[in-house]
Amino acid sequence: xxxxxxxxxxxxxxxGLDDVxxxxxxxxxxxxxxxxxxxxxxxxxxxxxxxxxxxxxIRVNEREVTKLSNRQISDHRRNIGIVFQDFRLxxxxxxxxxxxxxxxxxxxxxxxxxxQVPQVLSLMGISSxxxxxxxxxxxxxxxxxxxxxxxxxxxxxLIADEPTGNLDPDTxxxxxxxxxMINQRGTTILMVTHAKDIVDKMKxxxxxxxxxxxxxxxxxxxxxxxxxxxxxxxKAIFNKAxxxxxxxx
Amino acid sequence: MINRLxxxxxxxxxxxxxxxxxxxxxxxxxxxxxxxxxxxFILIINVNMAAESVKSDYNTIEIWLLDKTGTDDIETMVDGxxxxxxxxxxxxxxxxxxxxxxxxxxxxxxxxLDGLQKNPLPNSIIVTVADIEKSAAVAVxxxxxxxxxxxxxxxxxxxxxxxxxNGMQLAAIVIMVFLVIVSVVVVANTIKLTxxxxxxxxxxxxxxxxxxxxxxxPFLAEGIMIGMISxxxxxxxxxxxxxxxxxxxxxxxxxxxxxxxxxxxFMVTNLFWIFIALGISIGSWGSIVSxxxxxxx
Numbered sequence: 001x002x003x004x005x006x007x008x009x010x011x012x013x014x015x016g017l018d019d020v021x022x023x024x025x026x027x028x029x030x031x032x033x034x035x036x037x038x039x040x041x042x043x044x045x046x047x048x049x050x051x052x053x054x055x056x057x058i059r060v061n062e063r064e065v066t067k068l069s070n071r072q073i074s075d076h077r078r079n080i081g082i083v084f085q086d087f088r089l090x091x092x093x094x095x096x097x098x099x100x101x102x103x104x105x106x107x108x109x110x111x112x113x114x115x116q117v118p119q120v121l122s123l124m125g126i127s128s129x130x131x132x133x134x135x136x137x138x139x140x141x142x143x144x145x146x147x148x149x150x151x152x153x154x155x156x157x158l159i160a161d162e163p164t165g166n167l168d169p170d171t172x173x174x175x176x177x178x179x180x181m182i183n184q185r186g187t188t189i190l191m192v193t194h195a196k197d198i199v200d201k202m203k204x205x206x207x208x209x210x211x212x213x214x215x216x217x218x219x220x221x222x223x224x225x226x227x228x229x230x231x232x233x234x235k236a237i238f239n240k241a242x243x244x245x246x247x248x249x
Numbered sequence: 250m251i252n253r254l255x256x257x258x259x260x261x262x263x264x265x266x267x268x269x270x271x272x273x274x275x276x277x278x279x280x281x282x283x284x285x286x287x288x289x290f291i292l293i294i295n296v297n298m299a300a301e302s303v304k305s306d307y308n309t310i311e312i313w314l315l316d317k318t319g320t321d322d323i324e325t326m327v328d329g330x331x332x333x334x335x336x337x338x339x340x341x342x343x344x345x346x347x348x349x350x351x352x353x354x355x356x357x358x359x360x361x362l363d364g365l366q367k368n369p370l371p372n373s374i375i376v377t378v379a380d381i382e383k384s385a386a387v388a389v390x391x392x393x394x395x396x397x398x399x400x401x402x403x404x405x406x407x408x409x410x411x412x413x414x415n416g417m418q419l420a421a422i423v424i425m426v427f428l429v430i431v432s433v434v435v436v437a438n439t440i441k442l443t444x445x446x447x448x449x450x451x452x453x454x455x456x457x458x459x460x461x462x463x464x465x466x467p468f469l470a471e472g473i474m475i476g477m478i479s480x481x482x483x484x485x486x487x488x489x490x491x492x493x494x495x496x497x498x499x500x501x502x503x504x505x506x507x508x509x510x511x512x513x514x515f516m517v518t519n520l521f522w523i524f525i526a527l528g529i530s531i532g533s534w535g536s537i538v539s540x541x542x543x544x545x546x
Binding site: 048070071074075076077078079080082088089090091092101102104105106107149 | 253256263264267268449450452453454455456457458459460461463
C-alpha cells in the first residue's frame with residue numbers, strides 16, 4: 001500500500017507536488033497521467049526516496065518513507081520493483097546476470113539464483129535470450145528483462161515509468177499483458193504513461209496530476225482535466241457521487 | 250562473508266576485463282607516475298650517496314706541529330685528542346710521510362719535489378671527525394693546543410658541501426611531494442573517468458536496492474588490483490632502466506666521483522614495497538573518492 005498524506009515538494013523554480021493526498025491499495029493497478037512537468041516524476045522519486053518531501057508523510061507497506069536512514073533506503077527499494085522507459089539494463093552483464101544481480105544484492109544463494117532466474121525469464125518469454133547482452137536484444141526484449149529484474153525479488157509494488165514509451169504498439173501491448181499478469185498475482189502496479197489508447201483500453205484506476213496537484217482520480221479513460229480532488233474527504237464525496245451516477249445509468 | 254568477498258573479487262575481475270580500455274588507461278596513468286617517481290627516487294638516493302661519500306673525503310682536520318715539538322708532547326697530544334667528542338681517528342703523520350703523500354698526489358709531476366733541499370712540510374696530526382658538520386668545533390678546539398703551527402681544515406669546502414647537500418635534500422623532498430600529489434590527482438581523475446563511464450550502472454544498482462558498500466566493493470577491489478598491477482609493472486621498468494644505467498655508466502661513475510651506484514637489488518626490493526603500498530593506496534583512494542558523488546542518493 002502507498003499512502004501520501006499532505007505531501008509537498010517544491011524545486012527552486014517550480015513546484016513538484018503541492019499538498020497531495022492519495023492512497024493506493026494493495027493489488028491496485030494505477031495509471032499516473034499528466035502533462036510533462038506536472039509532478040509525476042516527483043511522485044515516483046518520493047516513493048523511492050530519491051528525493052525528500054518538505055511536508056507530509058509517505059507510507060509504503062506500513063513503512064514511513066520520509067524517515068528512512070541511508071541503510072534502510074536500499075532495503076526499502078528492494079521491496080519496490082522499478083521499470084524505466086529506457087530499460088536501464090547493465091550493459092556489461094548478460095540477461096541472466098542482469099536479473100540475477102537483483103538477487104545478488106539481497107545476498108541470496110547461488111542455488112536460489114540458478115532456480116529462480118530461469119523461472120522468471122520463462123514467465124517473461126525470454127528464456128532463450130539468457131546469455132545475450134542487452135545490446136543484442138530488441139527493445140521489447142530488453143523491457144522484458146527489465147521487468148524480470150523488477151519482479152525477481154517479489155516486490156509488493158511495481159513502478160513502471162513510461163514502460164511502453166520506446167516501444168511499437170504491438171510490443172507495447174505485450175508488455176501491458178505482462179504487467180496485467182503480474183498485477184493479477186497480487187503486485188500493486190503504478191504506471192506513469194502518456195499512452196492514451198492503453199489507458200482507455202485497460203479500464204484501470206487513473207490518477208491525473210497537473211501543476212503538482214491531483215486533478216482527477218477515478219476509473220476509466222485517459223485525461224487530466226477533470227474535477228479537482230484534494231482531500232480524502234473530497235475524494236469520498238466524489239466517489240460516492242460517481243457511484244450514484246453509475247447507478248443512474 | 251567469504252561469499253561476499255568472492256562476489257566482490259569476481260565482479261572486480263570481470264569489470265577490469267570488460268572495461269579493458271579504461272582499465273588499461275588507469276594502469277598506464279599510474280604506471281607512468283610511479284615510473285617518474287621511481288626514477289627520481291633512484292636519482293635522489295644516488296646523489297645523496299655520492300654527497301655522503303664526497304663529504305667523507307673532507308672530514309679530516311690537519312693539525313700542523315712546530316718542528317720543536319718533541320715526540321713525547323706529540324704522543325700526549327694524540328692521546329688527549331682521542332678523548333674529544335666527535336673524533337673518530339687520530340693519527341700522527343711525520344713530515345717525511347707527508348712529503349711521500351704529496352709526491353703521490355702530484356703523480357707524474359712528483360719528481361719536481363725531488364729538487365727540494367729541505368722538507369718544507371711540518372709534522373702533523375690528522376684527525377677525522379664523525380660528522381663533517383662538527384669539524385669546525387673540533388678545529389677551534391685544536392687551535393688552543395700548545396706547540397702547534399696552525400690548524401687546517403677544508404672550511405670553505407665543508408661549508409659549501411653542507412649547504413649543497415642540505416639544499417639538495419630539501420629540493421628532493423619538495424619535488425617528491427609534488428610528484429606524489431600530481432600522481433594522485435592524475436590517477437583520481439583517470440579513475441573518475443572510469444567511474445563516470447559507469448555512472449548509469451551505479452544509478453541502476455542504487456535503484457535495485459544495492460547498498461553503498463555493495464556497489465563500492467567491486468570498484469574498490471578493481472582500484473586495488475589496478476594499483477598493484479601498475480606497481481609491479483613500474484618496479485619492473487624502473488629495475489630494467491636502472492640496471493641498464495648501472496651497466497653503462499656504473500664503472501665510470503666510480504672513477505669520476507669515487508662513489509659507487511646504489512646496488513640494483515637493494516633499490517628494487519625497497520621500491521617494490523614502496524610502490525605496492527603507493528599503488529594500492531592510490532588505486533583504492535582514487536576509486537572511493539571518485540565514487541562519492543554517485544553514491545549520494
